[in-house]
Amino acid sequence: MIPLAVPNLCGKEREYLNQCIDSTFVSTVGEFVNRFETLITKESSALGSVCVNSGTSALHLSLIGVGVEKDDLVILPNLTFIASANSIAYVGADPWLMDIDEKSWTLCPRLLEAELASKTEFKNNRLIHKESGRRVSCIMPVYTLGCPADMDEISRIAKKYELPIIVDAAAAIGAKYKGKEIGELGTIAALSFNGNKTITSGGGGAVVSCNKDLLDKIRHLSTTARVGTEYFHDQVGFNYRMTNLEAAVGCAQIENLKYFIKRKREIKLFYDKSFSSLAGVGSFPEPEWATSACWFSGIIMKDYSDSMISSLINELNENGVMARKFWLPISLQPCFANTFKSSTSYSDEIWNKIIVLPCSTGITSDELDKVVSVTKKAILNINE
Numbered sequence: 095m096i097p098l099a100v101p102n103l104c105g106k107e108r109e110y111l112n113q114c115i116d117s118t119f120v121s122t123v124g125e126f127v128n129r130f131e132t133l134i135t136k137e138s139s140a141l142g143s144v145c146v147n148s149g150t151s152a153l154h155l156s157l158i159g160v161g162v163e164k165d166d167l168v169i170l171p172n173l174t175f176i177a178s179a180n181s182i183a184y185v186g187a188d189p190w191l192m193d194i195d196e197k198s199w200t201l202c203p204r205l206l207e208a209e210l211a212s213k214t215e216f217k218n219n220r221l222i223h224k225e226s227g228r229r230v231s232c233i234m235p236v237y238t239l240g241c242p243a244d245m246d247e248i249s250r251i252a253k254k255y256e257l258p259i260i261v262d263a264a265a266a267i268g269a270k271y272k273g274k275e276i277g278e279l280g281t282i283a284a285l286s287f288n289g290n291k292t293i294t295s296g297g298g299g300a301v302v303s304c305n306k307d308l309l310d311k312i313r314h315l316s317t318t319a320r321v322g323t324e325y326f327h328d329q330v331g332f333n334y335r336m337t338n339l340e341a342a343v344g345c346a347q348i349e350n351l352k353y354f355i356k357r358k359r360e361i362k363l364f365y366d367k368s369f370s371s372l373a374g375v376g377s378f379p380e381p382e383w384a385t386s387a388c389w390f391s392g393i394i395m396k397d398y399s400d401s402m403i404s405s406l407i408n409e410l411n412e413n414g415v416m417a418r419k420f421w422l423p424i425s426l427q428p429c430f431a432n433t434f435k436s437s438t439s440y441s442d443e444i445w446n447k448i449i450v451l452p453c454s455t456g457i458t459s460d461e462l463d464k465v466v467s468v469t470k471k472a473i474l475n476i477n478e
């Protein structure tokens with residue numbers, strides 16, 4: 095079976111892990127944690143970064159960091175991984191779901207602006223959602239599949255409405271927006287190093303930002319809000335730190351980041367080219383502003399019915415090619431079914447037409463050829 099996206103441990107992972115064990119520094123203090131933070135800061139062109147134990151934790155701390163409070167609304171694209179919405183629920187706030195844009199599959203700035211204009215007003219210096227009386231306190235764009243959102247537009251709107259931006263770039267390390275790296279955009283951005291991401295630390299995440307006070311606050315919160323060396327904690331903090339073992343793997347991985355991104359992009363372009371002649375088969379978007387990190391690659395089959403797509407996926411899986419549907423929109427998740435939403439029609443329409451195909455950075459060209467030939471054959475079969 096050719097897997098979807100598995101870690102590529104072709105670097106110094108083993109050597110660095112052995113160094114952790116030899117040194118006994120296996121927990122949340124150690125040189126690899128510091129080194130990984132330095133490397134992430136550099137790769138994302140941020141002022142600094144704080145490593146934590148997951149992308150979800152990075153989002154959670156970012157929300158607290160920018161001041162999102164209980165009962166607030168946080169604007170979120172409908173097509174995202176559940177963790178983005180969960181992190182909003184962790185602080186007692188609710189997502190305000192908005193649709194994605196057709197050309198990027200990321201938060202639609204036109205809808206965002208229209209919705210803020212018609213549904214909110216400033217009252218006592220607070221941006222209020224008129225119908226519910228709730229405060230709107232943040233925008234969380236998502237770099238879908240590694241593709242940047244339209245950050246210039248979103249930033250312009252955020253400024254007008256005095257909203258901070260938390261970028262969920264969990265799956266997008268290496269993505270560029272008009273040449274700008276993740277750490278240069280938004281108020282703060284969250285990264286994930288889960289096992290299926292472009293680089294992994296086993297499990298882990300980070301926040302990157304150009305705001306030093308915010309980074310200091312998040313570092314403090316991530317380490318039980320401990321002050322000094324005694325057991326004094328000045329607020330309710332979290333045990334969210336990354337371990338040295340995880341950072342050791344992360345350091346080895348990030349040394350190969352350029353190569354991994356190059357492979358991810360090659361895989362996307364190969365699929366795009368291979369399937370371009372098939373009617374009704376589209377590629378994943380990359381708008382003019384984006385250099386996508388191409389976290390996942392695959393196809394979109396807009397004109398095909400759900401049952402045809404299910405048979406296609408079954409046939410691929412039966413023939414040694416792992417294929418899957420992608421994220422179920424947040425509006426269709428039981429625990430967020432009653433949250434606030436503004437037009438989710440495009441995401442509701444396309445989500446189950448998206449098929450992700452094998453795209454591990456270690457995939458061979460023979461395997462890529464097999465994915466293409468098996469997929470083409472399966473498409474012919476479902477058309478019969």
Ligand SMILES: *Cc1c(COP(=O)(O)O)cnc(C)c1O
Nearest residue numbers: 148149150175177264265286288
């Ligand atoms: C992976 C991912 C997350 C969560 O990261 P974890 O490290 O798994 O907690 C959040 N948002 C998006 C868009 C992701 O792809």
